[in-house]
Amino acid sequence: MKGVAMAGTRGVKGVAMAGTPGVKATRELSDRGAETRTLILDTALEAFAEAGFRGTSVREIAARCGLTHPALLYHFPTKADLLMAVLSRRDQADGGDGFGDLGAHAMLEHLVATARLNATQRGVVELYATLSAEATGRDHPAHEYFRRRYASLVADLTRGFAELAAGGQLAARTDPSVAARQLVALMDGLQVQWLLDPEVDMAGLLEAYLDTQLA
Amino acid sequence: MKGVAMAGTRGVKGVAMAGTPGVKATRELSDRGAETRTLILDTALEAFAEAGFRGTSVREIAARCGLTHPALLYHFPTKADLLMAVLSRRDQADGGDGFGDLGAHAMLEHLVATARLNATQRGVVELYATLSAEATGRDHPAHEYFRRRYASLVADLTRGFAELAAGGQLAARTDPSVAARQLVALMDGLQVQWLLDPEVDMAGLLEAYLDTQLA
DNA sequence: GTCTATAGAGTGATAGAC
DNA sequence: GTCTATCACTCTATAGAC
Secondary structure (H helix, E strand, O other): OOOOOOOOOOOOOOOOOOOOOOOOOOOOOOOHHHHHHHHHHHHHHHHHHHHOOOOOOHHHHHHHOOOOHHHHHHHOOOHHHHHHHHHHHHHHHOOOOOOOOOOHHHHHHHHHHHHHHHOOOHHHHHHHHHHHHHOOOOOOOOHHHHHHHHHHHHHHHHHHHHHHHHOOOEOOOOOHHHHHHHHHHHHHHHHHHHHHOOOOOHHHHHHHHHHHHEO | OOOOOOOOOOOOOOOOOOOOOOOOOOOOOOOHHHHHHHHHHHHHHHHHHHHOOOOOOHHHHHHHOOOOHHHHHHHOOOHHHHHHHHHHHHHHHOOOOOOOOOOHHHHHHHHHHHHHHHOOOHHHHHHHHHHHHHOOOOOOOOHHHHHHHHHHHHHHHHHHHHHHHHOOOEOOOOOHHHHHHHHHHHHHHHHHHHHHOOOOOHHHHHHHHHHHHEO
């Protein structure tokens, strides 16, 4: 699924080599090089989360892995490639393509559960909060990624709220696409507030919003 | 006032030299040096907005002003000093200390009006969206600034919603402090969505939220 | 108040040895 | 697959002339 700062299962190994040069598509499992790649991706996630994409150097990430920076660039030819690999790896860990065919209730429950989980994973929240703002610039390497991400998230949620409306479960004054955008905005904004003050209850404030919108 | 990406009057000159070394507190108006300072602050706002604090160099800002970077650093001794000067200048332009003693209705109207105005000032929105995310890191020069900013914004809005509740103008299920945090989050999140897609109607989505919370 | 020059460190990326 | 060495920049900041 595709929550805005969606958390997912950590430590999924051996599935994150798509599209990388120098690695054969068909090869044995328990490849030693794949472990290095996984280490790099985990480390890069933390580093980008702490200082953003522009604020983090390839050397810094490599050093935390116990590597030199040319060794890292052997696996990911450019820094932008590394960023995109980190993002797609999270997408895969989060279950692939969006909410898929989840029902409306399951969708909203998943969202609240994710907010609760995120409150235990500061790094992931920092990554998406920092990057989504950074990537509003049209020249940022992750710009198109975030455009697509938000468009599909809003589309899925609009479908969900419309389903609720059809079943008479949405407040009469609530428009599905309006609620979808508001919900996404709320998740993003609450993350910034939580990062500045961990007392902020992201999941609770999200649930309170949903209570006011449901019939 | 202190909206999250609050816009204010541009081009206010000769009022932004507070706390800068090398400039006497009491001096004649129409100081020539003050014009350079103002030019630098306007230019720095634009530049920080486009690429964030970390993504912008002092040289880049100086060049856009037709200056060399040592000339700029004569006016603002460090890059962090320049950032803080940009932020305090905007706060002054926006009217000083928060919502002050504005009534609840005036407060909310001001907020919606600001959202509408912001849709014509992409640079200002980019500045606050990028910086507020960047500044969640505890070592960022603007970290304390944003902590204070959000705390006072939430406090003011909580007071406003409480005032409405006392007058029976708030929906029964709405808690003032919950609504305050949600409203701030909504403003922040909508800005990111608007930066990624200018079709997004920030003011309209904000008004729609307020309609669901008022009695 | 602005300049040139430079220090001193950091940047992404590449070449080539092993 | 990882290394050392290096290229060609860029960065913030300072020294000192004018």
